Amino acid sequence: MSADSPREIGERIAASRHARRLTQTQLASASSVSYAMIRAIERGARRPSDDVLEAIASALAVDATQLRSGYTGTERRVHQALPELSAVIAGYDIPQGPPTRTPDELAAAVSAAVTLRLGAQYGRIATEIPSILADAIRYAHTAPAAEQRTAARMLASAARTADAVAFKHGARDLSARLIDLMRWAADRSADPLAQAVTAYVRTEVFFSARAHAVGLSALEQALDTAPAPTGRAEAAARGALHMRAAVIASRAGDIAAADTHLTHARDMATKVTREGTYLGTAFGPDSVRAHEVAVAVSLGSEHVDRALGIAHEWKPPASMAAERRSGVYIELAVAQDWAGQHRNALESLRVARAAAPQHTREHPWARDVATALRRYHRSDAEDVTRLCEWFGIV
Known part of the structure; x- marks a missing residue:
């Protein structure tokens, strides 16, 4: 169970809804959750179930981990998708018939998946990328001569997006196979x-x-x-x-x-x-x-002043892709931990988590810093303990 209170979850949902300029009625319609339930959740009177949380997150175009700390549904979705991805690419060099999407529909789906990748929305990618990748493979084999290079570029992009899920979640063999597919497609594109x-x-x-x-x-x-x-x-x-x-x-x-x-x-x-x-x-x-x-x-740690100096004079802008912005703050947390700036390291991990929760949760350096912070603080230090609970390391 998440350590977040129903009020905290409701406030995050309301803030995300306001950021997207949606009314409660519109969110209810987009998520297929009743208006009464949306109202109750946002004011903290109801704790959303996993299914309701997923539906709201999808309607808000965010991952559920941004709405409820410690949510593990993303990991489940990703790991459920990995065998399907493996099956999809098993015979990528063998023609398997026409795609189910038109070229324009496939191009739009691949483009949307790239946007999710840049935003580190791995759970949503895992749900959608197997069928996109399967269609991209079929299109690469069946596209007319005039579309062959476009089809190959599209396949390379889809394979890269699928690889982001595999690599970030430790499926190294699958990641290497997806990169081989990407290389095959890039060569076909000339x-x-x-x-x-x-x-x-x-x-x-x-x-x-x-x-x-x-x-x-x-x-x-x-x-x-x-x-x-x-x-x-x-x-x-x-x-x-x-x-x-x-x-x-x-x-x-x-x-x-x-x-x-x-x-x-x-x-x-x-x-x-x-x-x-x-x-x-x-x-x-x-x-x-x-x-x-x-x-x-x-x-290495002997260059900590170099890292801290860069961070002192420059901050990642909010417009930077979420995954990259998160990565900067994770690396900064490492440097701050080396320098003994433990409170700053904790704050950097918080910023990284806010930018790209899935990326931060799966990043080994972030987990290492969180573990180290727990050693530096008493075991009952609330902020550190809650962060470690979110990482799943306590």
Whole structure:
């Protein structure tokens, strides 16, 4: 049972409803929950059941973990979806008939799923992505010649979104298979930008295996073949590769390479001029700053002042993609924990949780910091205990 009171849950639902400019009547209609129930929940007179909470969260386009702390339905949905995803991609290279969606419907579904990925809405992705991915595979095999490249790019994007669910929830083998599918689709597209994005995502495999030096070599090879930065999309693709190369170089302990790639990433950020989402990847000046924090933390505790200095002069804007914003605050919490700034670390974890609860709950560094904070405080310290309960580590 969540430690949240019915009033706290109701206040979060009301705040989310107001943010979306919905009336209680409209929320009731969109969620198929009675108006009387919505009123009772928002004023704290009723605690919503799991089914009601899910329905309200879906209508508000948020994950249920943002409305009730400790909610585990997301994890259940994700783990229930993993076998289905595995089955969907088992024969991705074998034609299986036409898709159930039209090309326009499929494009809209893939685009919506990308938005969910950037918002770290893994539970909603898990519910929707198996059928989207199945249709994307079918479309890649059946599309007319004039649509083949578009179909392949669409499949690569769908596979990337599915991988976000698998990777974040520890299904490493499935993640690697989804990345293989993404590479297959990118090669079919013959699109250098799609191939650059695939190289960016493939780095997850090297992070998981702690094969940092090999991963750095793979990214540098991808940079050698990436398109020249003649436009925003091309500059963003190169910039994203440089950002990720900087982080994996720092994990390899290669400070010089990390700083060189950060310099190149900053240069690409000036070419795109503004933060944005390019080919499904957030890139721009703020994303580069976020990766500067990641590099400093990845280099280890002796570089804590570097991480804290960046955070002192720059804060992730609210417009930054939720998953990336959450990641910055998780990394900052690590640095603050190293520096003995335990209260600040606790606040950073709270901000990370507010930005992207699913991402924060599943992030091993966030869990490690929460565990450490519990050691520093008495076991009955309410704030720390409630956070650890939310993580499921007490």
